[in-house]
Amino acid sequence: MNHKHLAEPTVSTEKIFEGKIISLYVDTVTLPNGKQATREIVHHPGAVAVLALTEKDRVILVRQFRKPCDRTLVEIPAGKLEPGEDPAECAKRELLEETGYTAKEWRHLHSMYTSPGFADEKIHLYLAKGLTKGQQELDADEFLDLMEADMAEAERLLASGEIADAKTMVALYWWMKERAKAEK
Known part of the structure; x- marks a missing residue:
């Protein structure tokens, strides 16, 4: 099943913090309706x-x-x-x-x-x-x-x-x- 209509392509990424375990980014994304929004994302190695x-x-x-x-x-x-x-x-x-x-x-x-x-x-x-x-x-x-x-x-x-x-x-x-x- 194709769910591409729900995707939020990244416009830009800003690294806010890099620690020993995690990194925090704020991404600007394009929403399915064409508007932009920000997403705070914690990157973790798993x-x-x-x-x-x-x-x-x-x-x-x-x-x-x-x-x-x-x-x-x-x-x-x-x-x-x-x-x-x-x-x-x-x-x-x-x-x-x-x-x-x-x-x-x-x-x-x-x-x-x-x-x-x-x-x-x-x-x-x-x-x-x-x-x-x-x-x-x-x-x-x-x-x-x-x-x-x-x-x-x-x-x-x-x-x-x-x-x-x-x-x-x-x-x-x-x-x-x-x-x-x-x-x-």
Whole structure:
């Protein structure tokens, strides 16, 4: 299906900020009706997230403080892609660094935009199984608690709002759906 009639061609781009992780641009675009508008766009290198499941069907989670939200959240392991890095390799690296686990089985589940109204960040979600525990290799500025949860605990964490980020919610809902299909 062709949706070109909805496109917003860029007329000009102005870089406002370049940081360690993100860059902010203001683009002037032509709207479908011919008028011009501005779009504030956050460029992000992309990221991965890992739904890591143990042999006992428990999910590996991390609890960490997230300054933009000014609170502690429970999340699946995740991290930023390095320039030119393959998402599958990044997923393996992030799982090891944040949790100390390695996995024998890997499967790409989905890739999603986190906030397409203003950011181009795309997160690649992977399933990891056949886990082996090792040593965490946290970055110098990374502080987190490692935890496991069964399905009931994951549902409680969702209901309480301790899990409030989209990538973790998508991953856990996928897990719940797959488990429900397997129980039929």
